[in-house]
Amino acid sequence: TAARLCIEAHELNAPPTQLYEDEHAMVRCSPELNAIRTEKKLTDLSIQLKDNQIMSVHKLILAARIPSLYEALTAPPTRRNSVLHWPSVSIIFASAFLRYVYTGQLKVSESNAVGLILLARQVSLLCVETWAASYLAARTTTENLASNWDFAKSMTVEPLMAACLQHMKIYFEATVATDLFLRLPADQLLTLLQADDLQVDSEEKVFEAIVHWVNPGGSRDPDRAEHLPQLLREVRWLETNPHFRRQLIETDSVVGGNVEHLRLLSLIDNWISNPTEHAERQCPFNMNRRAASFPASLLLFGEASEGNRWSIVSYDPETGIEEVVGRMRKRFYAAYITLEENVFSIGGWIEGQGVSSRVDVFDTKERRWKLQAPLIIRRQQHAATLVNVGDSIKGNNETLILVCGGGYNQPADCGGGWQLLRACEIFDPLQCRWHILPSMREKRVATTAVALQDGRVFCFGGFDGTSRLSTVEFCCLQRNWRETKSHGAAATDTFWKTAAPMRFARSKLAGAYFRGRIIIVGGYNRKGGLSSVDMFSPPDAERPLGEWTELTDMQQPRHMCFLLVCNERLFAIGGEEDPQNTVEEFSSKDPLPPIDSDLVTWTWIENRRASKLNGIRGAATVIL
Structure with a gap:
C-alpha cells in the first residue's frame, strides 16, 4: 500500500495518539464502508478474539485489503473459513486494526502500538507494522528504552531497534547507569562504541563503561572479558589523558594480570607517545574523533x-x-549551504559579473575556495536548503541541495528589467550536476526554504513583482525524484502543494x-x-x-x-x-x-x- 507518514516520525513532542493514513485513504472516497462495519450490516465473517470476544466483518473487504487472507477468504464457503481465529488479539487492537482496513486510517497510541505490530506481523500487513514501529521509535525515552529494546529484539523490529540504539548513543552515560546496559550483548555494545557520533563527555567514561559491562555486579565475567581487546580498541585513546593511560597499565583492575590486555594497553600508550616509531604499522585502536568532540x-x-x-x-x-x-x-x-566539510556559495550578485550562476565551495579543512558546477539558471535572492532523500536505515539515502525562486536582470536588448523566477533546480553531489525540478506555483524572490527529515521542502513568502506574499507551498522529494516531469502546469500542480499562509505577507525573511x-x-x-x-x-x-x-x-x-x-x-x-x-x-x-x-x-x-x-x-x- 502506498502510504505516507502524516506526522513527523522524530518529533518527541508529538501527541499521544497519532493518525496515519494511506495515500488514497478509503474513508475519503467511500466513508459508507466503515459505517456498514460499525452498524454490523451485511456481515458474513466472524473473528474470534481473546476472551472469546467476537467481531463481525465482511469477507470481501478483508480479502481485498489483506493479501495474506485472500486465498482463504475467497475459497468456496465452508464452516472453517466462516470464522477467523485470533485468540491472542484483544478487541482493542482488533478494533484499531479493522478501522484501518475499512478506512485507510490508522490511529496509533501507546496502548495499542505493540498489539498492532503483533497483529500486523500475524497477517503480513507491512504498512501497519511500519507505522506502529515508527510511532514507538519516535517516542523512545530513557524510561521506556528497556521495554522498547526487549520488544524490538524479540520480534526483530528493525526500525525500533535502530531508534533504541540511537537513543543509547545520544544518552550514552544515562544508558550505562541502567540494567539494560549490562544486558546488552557484546556485538551491540561494540556497535555503540564504534559510533563516531556517540555522545560522551570523555573517552575515559567510555573506558569506565566497558569496565562496568565486563564486571556486572562488581565481579569479572570471564566470558565478557574475552571481548575486552575488541572493545578497548574502540576507545578513542588519542583523546585520553596520558596519566590516565599509564595508571591503567600499572594499577587498574581491568588488566587483571591478563598478559594480552596488558600488552594491548602498553602498545596503545607507546603508539601515542612515540608515533614516529610506528609509521608503517597499523594503528591498534580507532583513531577517528567522535563528532561530539567537535x-x-x-x-x-x-x-x-x-x-x-x-x-x-x-x-x-x-x-x-x-x-x-x-x-x-x-x-x-547568494545562498549558503553546508554539505559535510564544504560550504556552498550559490549564485548571487558577484563583483565584475552581476547576477551569476556561479557556485563556489569553501573547503573548511583546506580553507580555500573551489569551483563547482554552475546553476542552470542564474539568480540572486533565491532560497536554498539541504534535503535528505531516502531511508538511512536501508542505506539508500542521499543528500541534495535544492534551490528555488530568486531573479535576474535581463539584458538591455531583451527590454531590461528583472525576471522573477518560479524555477527550481536540485544539485546531486555524487554526479556534480544540477537538475531542473517542476517550477513553483508562484514567482518568489527574497523567499526562504526549509526542509524536513521526511523529504518535504517548504517555501515561504517572498515578492512576486507586484506584492509581497504570505503564501506557503511545499513539495516532497522521494527517492525517485529523477523521474519527476519538470515542465508544464500539470507537473507544478502535482509536485507543489499549498499550505497554511503566514500571518502576514513579507519578503526577505529567514x-x-x-x-x-x-x-x-x-x-x-x-x-x-x-x-x-x-x-x-x-x-x-x-x-x-x-x-x-x-x-x-x-x-x-x-x-x-x-x-x-x-x-x-x-x-x-x-x-x-x-x-x-x-x-x-x-x-x-x-x-x-x-x-x-x-x-x-x-x-x-x-x-x-x-x-x-x-x-x-x-x-x-x-x-x-
Missing part, C-alpha cells in the same frame, strides 16, 4: 571591518571568539527547522524591517494545511538575515538594518530545556557582535 561554529561571510575587502570569519556562539579563516570576492544575495517545528523570523513589508517570529507546525492528518503560532519578537528588526541551528541552539544573524553584524539567540529560561519545551515561552538574547565584519552577507554552521 563543537560546531558559525561561519560568516561579508565586508571586513578593516580594509576594503571581504572576509570569512569563524564565530564561536558560546564565547563570541572570532577568527578570520579566509577571503572572498564581493558577493551579495527560516530554519528547530525542535520539530519550522521557525520563521524577520522579513520586510511596506512598514519596513520586521522583528516578528512565527512557528509553523507542518501539515499532518490532524492539521492538513499546517498551523502557525506567534512567538516572541527578536531584539531588533532583521531583513535579509540568516537563521541557523548550531549545537542545538537557534541564532538569528545579521540583516540589512544597522548595525548589520549582530547575533541573537532564541533561548529558554531552563538551561537544559526538554525536547517538548514550549517555544512560546522562549525569548531572544543578544550575543556578542561579529566585530570583524561590518556586514554579514552569508552564514553557515560548520565544524572546523
Whole structure:
C-alpha cells in the first residue's frame, strides 16, 4: 500500500495518539464502508478474539485489503473459513486494526502500538507494522528504552531497534547507569562504541563503561572479558589523558594480570607517545574523533571591518571568539549551504559579473575556495536548503541541495528589467550536476526554504513583482525524484502543494527547522524591517494545511538575515538594518530545556557582535 507518514516520525513532542493514513485513504472516497462495519450490516465473517470476544466483518473487504487472507477468504464457503481465529488479539487492537482496513486510517497510541505490530506481523500487513514501529521509535525515552529494546529484539523490529540504539548513543552515560546496559550483548555494545557520533563527555567514561559491562555486579565475567581487546580498541585513546593511560597499565583492575590486555594497553600508550616509531604499522585502536568532540561554529561571510575587502570569519556562539579563516570576492544575495566539510556559495550578485550562476565551495579543512558546477539558471535572492532523500536505515539515502525562486536582470536588448523566477533546480553531489525540478506555483524572490527529515521542502513568502506574499507551498522529494516531469502546469500542480499562509505577507525573511517545528523570523513589508517570529507546525492528518503560532519578537528588526541551528541552539544573524553584524539567540529560561519545551515561552538574547565584519552577507554552521 502506498502510504505516507502524516506526522513527523522524530518529533518527541508529538501527541499521544497519532493518525496515519494511506495515500488514497478509503474513508475519503467511500466513508459508507466503515459505517456498514460499525452498524454490523451485511456481515458474513466472524473473528474470534481473546476472551472469546467476537467481531463481525465482511469477507470481501478483508480479502481485498489483506493479501495474506485472500486465498482463504475467497475459497468456496465452508464452516472453517466462516470464522477467523485470533485468540491472542484483544478487541482493542482488533478494533484499531479493522478501522484501518475499512478506512485507510490508522490511529496509533501507546496502548495499542505493540498489539498492532503483533497483529500486523500475524497477517503480513507491512504498512501497519511500519507505522506502529515508527510511532514507538519516535517516542523512545530513557524510561521506556528497556521495554522498547526487549520488544524490538524479540520480534526483530528493525526500525525500533535502530531508534533504541540511537537513543543509547545520544544518552550514552544515562544508558550505562541502567540494567539494560549490562544486558546488552557484546556485538551491540561494540556497535555503540564504534559510533563516531556517540555522545560522551570523555573517552575515559567510555573506558569506565566497558569496565562496568565486563564486571556486572562488581565481579569479572570471564566470558565478557574475552571481548575486552575488541572493545578497548574502540576507545578513542588519542583523546585520553596520558596519566590516565599509564595508571591503567600499572594499577587498574581491568588488566587483571591478563598478559594480552596488558600488552594491548602498553602498545596503545607507546603508539601515542612515540608515533614516529610506528609509521608503517597499523594503528591498534580507532583513531577517528567522535563528532561530539567537535563543537560546531558559525561561519560568516561579508565586508571586513578593516580594509576594503571581504572576509570569512569563524564565530564561536558560546564565547563570541572570532577568527578570520579566509577571503572572498564581493558577493551579495547568494545562498549558503553546508554539505559535510564544504560550504556552498550559490549564485548571487558577484563583483565584475552581476547576477551569476556561479557556485563556489569553501573547503573548511583546506580553507580555500573551489569551483563547482554552475546553476542552470542564474539568480540572486533565491532560497536554498539541504534535503535528505531516502531511508538511512536501508542505506539508500542521499543528500541534495535544492534551490528555488530568486531573479535576474535581463539584458538591455531583451527590454531590461528583472525576471522573477518560479524555477527550481536540485544539485546531486555524487554526479556534480544540477537538475531542473517542476517550477513553483508562484514567482518568489527574497523567499526562504526549509526542509524536513521526511523529504518535504517548504517555501515561504517572498515578492512576486507586484506584492509581497504570505503564501506557503511545499513539495516532497522521494527517492525517485529523477523521474519527476519538470515542465508544464500539470507537473507544478502535482509536485507543489499549498499550505497554511503566514500571518502576514513579507519578503526577505529567514527560516530554519528547530525542535520539530519550522521557525520563521524577520522579513520586510511596506512598514519596513520586521522583528516578528512565527512557528509553523507542518501539515499532518490532524492539521492538513499546517498551523502557525506567534512567538516572541527578536531584539531588533532583521531583513535579509540568516537563521541557523548550531549545537542545538537557534541564532538569528545579521540583516540589512544597522548595525548589520549582530547575533541573537532564541533561548529558554531552563538551561537544559526538554525536547517538548514550549517555544512560546522562549525569548531572544543578544550575543556578542561579529566585530570583524561590518556586514554579514552569508552564514553557515560548520565544524572546523
